[in-house]
Amino acid sequence: MKYLASMIVALFIAVSVSAGIIRVGSKHTHKTVRAGINAAAAGDTVSVDQGHYRERNLVINKRITLKGNNRPILDGESKYEIISVFTSGVTIEGFKLIHSGVSSLEDLSGIKVSNSSHVTIRNNILEDTFFGIYIQNGSNSRIINNQLRGTSLEEQRSGNGIHCWKSENMHIARNSISGHRDGIYFEFVKNSVILKNTAANNLRYGLHFMFSNDDSYLDNVFRNNGSGVSVMYSKRIKMLSNHFEENWGDAAYGILLKEISDGTMEGNYFTKNTSAIYMEGANRISMKQNTFKDNGWALKIQANCMDVVLERNNFIGNTFDVGTNGSLVLNTFRNNYWDKYEGYDLNKDKIGDIPFRPVSMYSVIVEKFPVAMILFRTFITTLLDKTEKILPSLTPENLKDNEPLMHRAF
Amino acid sequence: MNKIVKYVITDILRNRIIIIYTLFLLASALTVFSLEDNSSKGLLSLLNIILIVVPLVSIIFSTIYVYNSAEFIELLVSQPLRRKSIWLSIFTGLASSLALAFFIGAGIPILLYQANMIGLTMILSGTVLSVIFVAIALLSAVQTRDKAKGIGAAIMLWLYFSLLFDGLVLFLLFQFSDYPLEKPMIGISALNPIDLTRILILLQLDVSAMMGYTGAVFKDFFGTYPGLVFSCAVLLLWIALPIWLSTKKFKSKDL
Numbered sequence: 001m002k003y004l005a006s007m008i009v010a011l012f013i014a015v016s017v018s019a020g021i022i023r024v025g026s027k028h029t030h031k032t033v034r035a036g037i038n039a040a041a042a043g044d045t046v047s048v049d050q051g052h053y054r055e056r057n058l059v060i061n062k063r064i065t066l067k068g069n070n071r072p073i074l075d076g077e078s079k080y081e082i083i084s085v086f087t088s089g090v091t092i093e094g095f096k097l098i099h100s101g102v103s104s105l106e107d108l109s110g111i112k113v114s115n116s117s118h119v120t121i122r123n124n125i126l127e128d129t130f131f132g133i134y135i136q137n138g139s140n141s142r143i144i145n146n147q148l149r150g151t152s153l154e155e156q157r158s159g160n161g162i163h164c165w166k167s168e169n170m171h172i173a174r175n176s177i178s179g180h181r182d183g184i185y186f187e188f189v190k191n192s193v194i195l196k197n198t199a200a201n202n203l204r205y206g207l208h209f210m211f212s213n214d215d216s217y218l219d220n221v222f223r224n225n226g227s228g229v230s231v232m233y234s235k236r237i238k239m240l241s242n243h244f245e246e247n248w249g250d251a252a253y254g255i256l257l258k259e260i261s262d263g264t265m266e267g268n269y270f271t272k273n274t275s276a277i278y279m280e281g282a283n284r285i286s287m288k289q290n291t292f293k294d295n296g297w298a299l300k301i302q303a304n305c306m307d308v309v310l311e312r313n314n315f316i317g318n319t320f321d322v323g324t325n326g327s328l329v330l331n332t333f334r335n336n337y338w339d340k341y342e343g344y345d346l347n348k349d350k351i352g353d354i355p356f357r358p359v360s361m362y363s364v365i366v367e368k369f370p371v372a373m374i375l376f377r378t379f380i381t382t383l384l385d386k387t388e389k390i391l392p393s394l395t396p397e398n399l400k401d402n403e404p405l406m407h408r409a410f
Numbered sequence: 411m412n413k414i415v416k417y418v419i420t421d422i423l424r425n426r427i428i429i430i431y432t433l434f435l436l437a438s439a440l441t442v443f444s445l446e447d448n449s450s451k452g453l454l455s456l457l458n459i460i461l462i463v464v465p466l467v468s469i470i471f472s473t474i475y476v477y478n479s480a481e482f483i484e485l486l487v488s489q490p491l492r493r494k495s496i497w498l499s500i501f502t503g504l505a506s507s508l509a510l511a512f513f514i515g516a517g518i519p520i521l522l523y524q525a526n527m528i529g530l531t532m533i534l535s536g537t538v539l540s541v542i543f544v545a546i547a548l549l550s551a552v553q554t555r556d557k558a559k560g561i562g563a564a565i566m567l568w569l570y571f572s573l574l575f576d577g578l579v580l581f582l583l584f585q586f587s588d589y590p591l592e593k594p595m596i597g598i599s600a601l602n603p604i605d606l607t608r609i610l611i612l613l614q615l616d617v618s619a620m621m622g623y624t625g626a627v628f629k630d631f632f633g634t635y636p637g638l639v640f641s642c643a644v645l646l647l648w649i650a651l652p653i654w655l656s657t658k659k660f661k662s663k664d665l
Contacts, residue, residue, distance in 0.1 A: 248618065250626065272618050294450075296619030317450045319619035339451065371591045372583055373625055374599065377454075377612060378576040379462060 025049030033058060033066075033074070040064045048072045048095070060085045068094035071125065076100040076110075082129070085113040093122040100129040107159065109134035110148075113141065121146060131159035132180060138167045143175060150179035155203050155226075160185040164192075172197060182208040183225065190214055198223070205230045206247075217242055227251055228273065232258040241267040244276065253278040254295070260285065270295055276318075279305045288312055289410055297323050297363070306330040312409040315339060315358070319376075322358035323367055324396060333358070333401040337409045345406045356404040359395045361388035411495040414486065418503025422475070428511050431467050435459070435515025443523040450615070453524060453532070456516065457611060460536045461604055464512060465543045466568050472504050472547035473564040477557040484665055497660045501548055501653060508540040528614045535607035542603045542648045543568075549652040552659045575602045592627040603648045606641055 022044055024036035033055050036046040042063045050070040057080045060066065066083075071094055076082040079101045083092065092111060101108040110129035113119050119141040126132045132148040135141060143162060152158030161177035163185045164170055170192035176199075177183040183199025186192075186209035198221045199206035206222030207229045209215070216238040222229050228247030231237070237260065244254035254273035257263070261283045268290045270276035276295040279285075284307045291314045292298035298318040301308065303326030313336045315321050321338060335351070340360075343352040362381050365372050375381055388395060422428055438459060443452045476483075479500070486496050516536055520529040550563045579598060583591065599605045613620055613632055620629055631637040 274618055294618060296616065296625075319616045369583055369587050371587075371595055372580070373620070374595050374605075374609065374628060375576055375580055375583070376616065376619075377457065377608060378605070379458075379573050380576045380580065382458070 021045045021047055023047050023049070025051060037062075037064065037066070055082075056080045058083045060090055061087055063087055063089035065091040066093070066095075067091075068096075068124075071096045073098060076108075076129070078102070078128075081106070081108040081112055083111045085111065085116055085119060088116045089118045090116065091120040091122070092124065093120070094124065096125040096127070097129060098127045100131075102130045102157065102159075104157075107131050107134060107163075109159070109163075112136070113138050117141065120144070125149075127151075129159070131163050132161040132177065133163070134160075135162075135164045135167050135170070137165070138170070140169045141167070142171045143173075144171070145174045146176075148175065148177045148180065150177075150181075150202075152179055152181060152203055155181055158203055160208075161199065161202065164189045168192065171195070176200075178202060182206075183222070185209070186212040186215070188212060192216075193218070195219060197221075200224055202226065207231070209234060213237070216240070221245070222247070222254075224248075225252075227256075228253040229255040230258075231255065231260060233260075234263075235261045237263045239263065239265045239268060241269075243269045243271070244273060245269075245271045247273045249274055253300075256280075257282045257285070265290060269293070270298065275300050275323075277301075279308065281305065283307055285309070286311075290314075291316070292321075293317055296320065299358075300324070301331065302326070303328045308332070309334070311335055312405075313337070314408050314410070316408075320360060320363040320366075322399065323363045324359060324399060325367065327396040327398075329396050329398040331399075333399070335403050335405055335409065336401050337405040337407065338401065341404050341406075343404065350406050352404040352406055355400040355402045357389065357392065357395060357400045359399050361385050361394050364394050411499050414491075414496060414499035415503045415506075418500055419507050421479075422503060422507040427471060428507060431471070432511040432515040435463075435512065436519065439516045439519035443519055449523055453528060453615065456520070456532065457608075457615070460516065460532060460539065461608055462572055464516075464536050464539050465572060465604060468508050468540045468543035469547045469550075469564045469568050470561065471508070472544045473551045473561055475504060476500065476548060476551040477560055480555075480665075487665060493661050494657055497548075497657050498653070501544060504548075505541045505544045508544055509537045512536045512540050528611070531611055531614055535611060538645050538649075539603060539607055542645065542652075545649050545652040545656075549656040549659075552656045552663065571602055571604050576605070579605075596628065596631050600641075600644045603645060606644060610641060 022036050022040050024030045024033050024046060030036040030039060033048055033053050040046050045065040045067055048068045050072050052073045052075060054075045054077055073096045074082050076099050078099045082097045082100050097110040100110050109131035110126040110133060111121055112134040115137045117139040121133055122144045124146045126148045128151045133143055148161045158181040160182040161180040161184060162172060166188040168190040170189060173195040175197045178201045180202050181204050183202045183206040189212040192215045194217045196219045200223040202225045204226045206225035210232045213235045219241045221243045223245040225247060229244060247254050252274055254270045254276040256278045259281045263285045265287045266289055270292045271294055273295045275297040276292050278300045280302045282305045287310045289312050293316045295318045297320045298315050300323045303324060308331040311334045315338045338356050338358060341352055341356045343354040346353055362385055439456060442455045443449060517533045520533055546567060547564055550567055551560050554560050599609055609632060613629055619625060632641060
């Protein structure tokens with residue numbers, strides 16, 4: 001058995017040593033990338049020189065590395081899918097892909113990877129592609145340091161930046177995506193890591209995933225997307241240290257959590273969103289050490305959420321801290337810092353002695369009659385709010401933080 | 411006319427009330443900014459001062475001043491002066507001294523701590539509100555010779571603009587909540603200068619919350635150039651109209 005293993009290792013080394021480099025460019029025998037790929041054997045590197053290549057649809061059927069020197073341009077002439085990968089172990093790096101075709105029927109993409117694993121897509125620039133990078137039924141692949149800039153103007157005729165369907169163990173890091181429909185789109189994607197990406201100014205969502213369990217989202221920035229971030233029907237997700245910023249509009253949310261269970265959200269920053277978090281049917285979510293700053297609503301938590309724990313978060317400068325739609329409260333608020341807290345701390349343990357009710361009456365009124373927003377901060381509404389604080393009648397009586405912090409949690 | 415304005419201003423500035431008012435504004439603005447850990451909360455407290463205290467002081471002080479200067483006004487009328495210029499001089503003197511008091515008391519701290527669009531809007535709003543409520547005070551004071559009645563009317567007017575009007579609007583809102591009220595609301599807000607200035611400040615202060623659908627309607631109107639021109643025009647009208655009416659009344663008034 002041991003002998004066999006070392007044989008395989010030796011064979012592997014032999015193959016990688018024998019890997020050739022095939023050069024493509026106007027000065028070389030292979031003038032087109034297609035010719036270069038045709039000439040390559042599995043394990044070879046096809047090295048493409050600078051230039052403008054109109055290759056229609058490049059199909060990669062063997063395990064090669066496609067490498068661009070000085071960022072050669074692959075042009076889809078607004079008709080074709082630019083690169084289609086059908087085999088595992090392929091690496092694509094250093095290209096600039098422009099003008100893919102547009103077809104909602106075939107989901108034409110800059111790079112489409114089908115039924116493959118161990119694919120690496122690295123350091124590419126994609127401009128004016130319909131879908132950017134499209135992975136279907138892939139695994140153990142890496143999408144790193146690409147820049148995707150879509151030019152879509154309307155939702156119906158636009159594709160997603162990084163689109164993964166039925167995949168697992170993906171590693172998506174340091175990409176920046178703008179001008180697409182959804183920045184990053186996941187459906188049935190498991191055990192994947194999404195790290196340090198920036199999705200800004202996309203038409204619909206910065207990040208959109210459904211039925212994608214056990215994924216981690218770390219250090220990403222989602223800014224000024226049409227409807228913010230929307231995540232649904234997923235279990236055991238981790239969202240740490242992400243930034244959700246400037247998602248403005250009535251139906252735009254910093255993050256919308258629908259039917260999300262057993263998630264962790266820690267150390268995230270929510271800044272200047274109309275609604276920072278909107279939760280519907282979310283269960284067993286732990287939210288700790290997040291910062292909510294200058295949002296319209298920091299948290300809209302519907303009454304059908306259960307066992308959501310909010311602990312040691314900072315709520316600073318939000319117009320409304322918490323909004324809800326019912327009187328049933330099955331969630332826990334504990335040790336948060338609320339800048340609207342007006343209580344005292346007699347025993348100096350840095351925890352306020354009277355509970356804080358984050359749902360103001362006026363937020364309940366605005367929820368029912370949105371036009372009432374025009375009377376916000378008038379003398380009479382402030383008066384109503386104060387009365388409600390003393391004798392809660394409209395606001396849910398149990399929605400309160402019994403141990404609010406006197407100073408910022410961190 | 412310039413002489414009368416000068417006389418009115420020196421008379422008011424010698425008055426202790428206006429100095430106390432300036433100091434009060436200065437003290438509260440400075441405490442508000444230095445006590446709160448974030449300056450946006452300070453702005454909020456200051457907003458309440460601007461929307462409540464400034465109109466109150468402007469309207470009451472001006473009314474009392476007009477009644478107390480009744481003899482002085484009679485003396486002026488006996489001189490070869492046009493009544494119109496006497497009345498306008500009194501208005502100019504009152505308005506400029508109250509606006510000055512506001513600018514020194516609240517404007518300078520705001521410029522020190524919040525020299526941005528929000529701060530500027532607040533200073534402008536406070537100044538305009540001072541002038542508007544002087545104009546309204548003159549209108550109410552010219553109606554009656556009875557000092558108690560006049561001051562009562564001034565207090566009622568202040569109460570109406572800062573409290574009752576919003577209560578009525580809230581009531582209307584609940585009654586007609588089935589109808590799209592966004593656009594009518596813009597018109598209704600023009601009926602109260604305090605509301606109009608408040609909305610202008612709100613659009614800067616709570617910009618995130620205002621980006622919801624309803625807020626967006628307001629933002630689309632007040633945040634654009636024609637909307638800004640509209641609000642400025644309405645605010646100027648709130649100065650011009652009471653002054654015009656009171657001048658007309660004063661011209662033919664039996665003193």
